[in-house]
């Protein structure tokens with residue numbers, strides 16, 4: 001199913017069952033979105049992501065960065081990362097997303113896709129350090145890209161386009177029952193910056 005339904009808004013659950021995904025559309029004017037895209041490209045400490053797969057250290061083309069309230073250590077893909085302190089713009093964005101969604105976040109994982117050739121494979125964000133069923137606020141700047149969900153059992157899919165300056169929220173049981181991915185595409189050579197605001201569960205650290 002493709003969701004290009006003009007009647008959906010941020011109160012519409014895009015998933016038919018087993019989780020909640022809300023698309024808020026563009027939160028920023030074109031100018032403001034350009035401003036955040038450029039400042040994030042230039043001020044974030046981007047690094048190629050490291051993963052250990054079958055015992056081998058792999059470096060991704062995509063770049064990542066992790067920021068948070070304190071120096072949390074966060075483990076995924078068998079590697080441990082330490083959060084950097086918030087930058088001015090990340091704190092501004094965190095506040096805007098918290099006010100929009102009524103949720104709170106204590107960390108943010110950022111992804112930089114240099115062009116449409118780079119994407120992210122099917123996965124769910126249910127690492128043990130993340131608050132269970134906590135909301136994830138995903139903000140996109142730069143190239144518009146398709147984003148897709150696939151139910152783990154029924155294999156149903158739902159997809160949408162993430163626009164420049166937009167917000168998507170995944171919450172409730174979404175990570176337990178659905179995978180998501182950012183498919184690679186030949187339709188753009190332009191970069192995209194994605195921010196996923198998350199809550200690390202401090203009780204288990």
Ligand SMILES: O=C(O)CCC(=O)C(=O)O
Pocket residue numbers: 109111120125138147162180182194196
């Ligand atoms: O780039 C995106 O929109 C999604 C990134 C993502 O799924 C993740 O960082 O876990």
Ligand SMILES: [Fe+2]
Pocket residue numbers: 123124125180
């Ligand atoms: Fe994800």
